[in-house]
Amino acid sequence: MGGRVNEDLIKERRKCTFDIKELTHIIDCGEENTIKRKQIDNYILNIKELWDDVPEEYLSHKERYENAIKKAFIVLKVLRQLHTGNIQITDHRTPTNVYSIQDGIFRNVNPLLIHIGLFWSTIAAQASTEQQAEWLQPDSSMIGTYVQTELGHGSFIRGIETTATYDSTTDEFILHTPRLSAYKWWPGGLGNTANACLVMAQLYINGTCHGLHIFLAQIRDFDTHKPLPGIKVGEIGPKMGFNTADNGFLGFDNHRIPRTNMLMKNVQVLRDGTYVKPKHDKLTYGSMLLTRVTLISDLAYQLSKAATIAVRYSAVRRQSPIKSNEPERQILDFVSQQHKLFITIASSHVYRVVGLWMWNSHKRVTADIHEGNMGQLPELHALACCLKAISSRDASALVEQCRLACGGHGYMMASNLPQIYAYTTAAVTYEGEYTVLLLQTARYLVKFWRLAAEHKPLPQNFAYFEDYIKKNFEQWRNSPEGIIEGFKAIVAGKTKAAYDTLQCNLRNGREFEEAWNMASVQLTNASEYSTISRNDIEALQSRYEELLALIRPNAVGLVDAFDIRDEVLCSTLGAYDGRVYERMMEEASKSPLNEDVVNESFHKYIRPVTMKNKL
Numbered sequence: 001m002g003g004r005v006n007e008d009l010i011k012e013r014r015k016c017t018f019d020i021k022e023l024t025h026i027i028d029c030g031e032e033n034t035i036k037r038k039q040i041d042n043y044i045l046n047i048k049e050l051w052d053d054v055p056e057e058y059l060s061h062k063e064r065y066e067n068a069i070k071k072a073f074i075v076l077k078v079l080r081q082l083h084t085g086n087i088q089i090t091d092h093r094t095p096t097n098v099y100s101i102q103d104g105i106f107r108n109v110n111p112l113l114i115h116i117g118l119f120w121s122t123i124a125a126q127a128s129t130e131q132q133a134e135w136l137q138p139d140s141s142m143i144g145t146y147v148q149t150e151l152g153h154g155s156f157i158r159g160i161e162t163t164a165t166y167d168s169t170t171d172e173f174i175l176h177t178p179r180l181s182a183y184k185w186w187p188g189g190l191g192n193t194a195n196a197c198l199v200m201a202q203l204y205i206n207g208t209c210h211g212l213h214i215f216l217a218q219i220r221d222f223d224t225h226k227p228l229p230g231i232k233v234g235e236i237g238p239k240m241g242f243n244t245a246d247n248g249f250l251g252f253d254n255h256r257i258p259r260t261n262m263l264m265k266n267v268q269v270l271r272d273g274t275y276v277k278p279k280h281d282k283l284t285y286g287s288m289l290l291t292r293v294t295l296i297s298d299l300a301y302q303l304s305k306a307a308t309i310a311v312r313y314s315a316v317r318r319q320s321p322i323k324s325n326e327p328e329r330q331i332l333d334f335v336s337q338q339h340k341l342f343i344t345i346a347s348s349h350v351y352r353v354v355g356l357w358m359w360n361s362h363k364r365v366t367a368d369i370h371e372g373n374m375g376q377l378p379e380l381h382a383l384a385c386c387l388k389a390i391s392s393r394d395a396s397a398l399v400e401q402c403r404l405a406c407g408g409h410g411y412m413m414a415s416n417l418p419q420i421y422a423y424t425t426a427a428v429t430y431e432g433e434y435t436v437l438l439l440q441t442a443r444y445l446v447k448f449w450r451l452a453a454e455h456k457p458l459p460q461n462f463a464y465f466e467d468y469i470k471k472n473f474e475q476w477r478n479s480p481e482g483i484i485e486g487f488k489a490i491v492a493g494k495t496k497a498a499y500d501t502l503q504c505n506l507r508n509g510r511e512f513e514e515a516w517n518m519a520s521v522q523l524t525n526a527s528e529y530s531t532i533s534r535n536d537i538e539a540l541q542s543r544y545e546e547l548l549a550l551i552r553p554n555a556v557g558l559v560d561a562f563d564i565r566d567e568v569l570c571s572t573l574g575a576y577d578g579r580v581y582e583r584m585m586e587e588a589s590k591s592p593l594n595e596d597v598v599n600e601s602f603h604k605y606i607r608p609v610t611m612k613n614k615l
């Protein structure tokens with residue numbers, strides 16, 4: 001859409017006091033990454049077949065999938081070309097990879113998300129060198145997915161019921177779904193698209209269960225795409241979001257696969273049925289750990305999209321004067337609006353930085369694991385659980401806050417905020433449900449509190465537990481360092497309270513698991529345990545209001561620095577030129593309900609009632 005940029009946005013951009021490009025380069029981790037990102041953006045976003053004539057919302061469930069799959073394979077082809085050209089596009093250091101562009105192309109979810117994100121990465125991380133050489137071919141016919149969750153079990157994966165029983169007479173595993181609750185349910189791309197999958201199943205050898213292991217199974221014929229004998233597979237139906245993700249169900253009826261299809265980098269089953277244990281029994285959970293780490297950066301990116309839309313809209317939207325004799329003000333001038341939006345900008349930066357830090361930690365710990373050193377794995381797991389849980393919960397709350405900050409227009413699908421919310425809130429559940437993951441971190445914290453309570457030596461990272469016990473915490477200071485100290489006090493105080501409740505339940509004769517369950521609300525909720533006083537809170541509040549005023553002139557510059565193209569934002573409210581009302585009217589004109597001046601339902605249903613006695 002051509003035309004002038006909105007006057008208010010032009011003025012906002014003139015007010016900006018910093019170099020927007022410089023911030024963009026910081027976000028991209030360097031100017032060279034910005035250049036590379038823009039090249040990829042230009043290349044992919046210029047492919048005309050990727051753009052819809054009819055907005056996705058007007059398509060049926062089936063049409064949406066078919067449209068998404070058409071685009072998914074155009075993108076896959078481009079990905080392969082770019083890989084061949086040695087362009088690294090899936091580097092999680094920055095949101096500059098192809099995942100961000102996909103948000104625009106699909107507006108929903110790429111049905112190949114799990115194929116690209118989890119299937120290949122799990123093979124790369126958990127398959128032996130020989131298996132990788134065979135399966136990780138660039139021209140492979142396999143379209144895969146990650147099949148773990150069942151109808152009956154998602155969080156408690158030890159409860160998974162699918163079995164893989166070794167048959168030494170034929171050197172095969174027999175995959176089987178013993179009952180309805182054991183049907184696999186949810187995997188992305190499984191419904192219609194995948195012809196292969198990585199299945200999480202209980203391994204049985206000679207009647208002994210060795211727990212969960214991962215197996216590669218072909219489920220559809222590579223040529224005809226028909227389900228193989230013994231496979232029942234299909235799609236699970238419409239959801240709140242993720243409607244192009246092609247989530248599916250899968251059951252096995254004694255389906256046989258070669259023994260060599262178990263992922264054998266960390267654990268092996270030999271020809272005679274000998275089981276060779278892994279060095280750490282949770283290495284099989286490695287893909288979940290990696291995805292939790294990468295999700296933090298993805299959620300930061302979703303926050304930057306929501307903030308861009310809501311801030312630009314708030315600069316363009318005028319509603320109510322502040323003083324009665326004034327013209328109506330930009331809604332961005334209301335301090336309550338600034339509070340809603342600036343916290344979203346800030347959170348995006350926080351999770352971007354933390355996501356990058358976690359990505360580097362993951363690389364380091366994985367390198368250690370390759371050397372046989374598992375020492376850092378528990379801490380990485382505890383951190384990934386906590387950060388995945390809170391980043392997804394914060395992101396969905398803040399995206400919703402941005403949507404509400406756009407008033408009624410934020411409720412329009414064409415604002416794209418409802419889709420961003422549906423995508424973001426799904427992350428609170430998948431890849432480890434919020435509460436369940438927080439309880440994993442709580443388990444880790446309680447372990448170290450026990451050491452502190454028993455006055456045993458603590459690792460450096462937990463020295464503050466000892467400080468708390470010895471009341472060594474400093475008086476509250478209204479400074480960044482003071483706030484960090486305050487958070488440490490809260491964690492220590494909260495962990496102590498939960499630990500004390502746990503001990504009390506144990507003393508009252510409860511078994512540990514029952515006592516843990518009774519303490520679980522305390523284990524997941526935080527309260528104030530620091531030395532902060534009422535006066536400190538008042539001082540912090542006024543400092544916060546000062547900061548809002550300082551950020552105000554730079555708000556539009558800050559979101560421009562995220563440098564998200566209009567084709568990716570897909571929002572009538574958030575486009576760079578701020579021509580909100582023109583875009584809204586243009587989108588409305590695409591509604592099929594505007595095709596006929598008089599809809600045929602008038603003659604069929606309305607007129608016979610309203611004109612009945614007047615004919």
Ligand SMILES: CC(C)(COP(=O)(O)OP(=O)(O)OC[C@H]1O[C@@H](n2cnc3c(N)ncnc32)[C@H](O)[C@@H]1OP(=O)(O)O)[C@@H](O)C(=O)NCCC(=O)NCCSC(=O)CCCC(=O)O
Pocket residue numbers: 113146148149154155156157158188282283285286288289291377378381430431432433436440443444
């Ligand atoms: C909650 C747990 C972790 C519990 O596992 P468990 O075997 O019952 O463990 P437990 O006996 O209670 O013992 C806990 C123990 O296991 C350790 N542990 C757990 N996970 C890991 C890990 N990844 N790395 C390293 N260590 C791990 C914990 O630290 C505990 O250690 P400890 O006993 O305290 O020394 C597990 O069931 C789990 O991860 N559940 C969540 C399921 C989940 O995340 N599913 C994801 C499916 S795929 C998906 O959703 C794709 C989404 C789409 C997309 O990405 O786009």
Ligand SMILES: Cc1cc2nc3c(=O)[nH]c(=O)nc-3n(C[C@H](O)[C@H](O)[C@H](O)COP(=O)(O)OP(=O)(O)OC[C@H]3O[C@@H](n4cnc5c(N)ncnc54)[C@H](O)[C@@H]3O)c2cc1C
Pocket residue numbers: 114146147148149152153154155156185186187188242247426429430431432433434435436439520
């Ligand atoms: C959009 C989407 C995509 C997905 N994609 C995939 C995929 O590609 N592959 C795949 O295998 N799976 C996938 N999943 C499944 C997903 O991983 C599970 O839904 C998730 O792990 C949560 O499990 P659940 O649904 O069984 O919830 P439940 O475990 O049944 O949770 C229900 C409630 O019980 C509570 N609860 C459960 N256990 C405890 C406990 N120990 N202590 C306290 N409270 C507890 C939870 O907090 C929650 O409130 C996807 C899910 C969604 C929504």
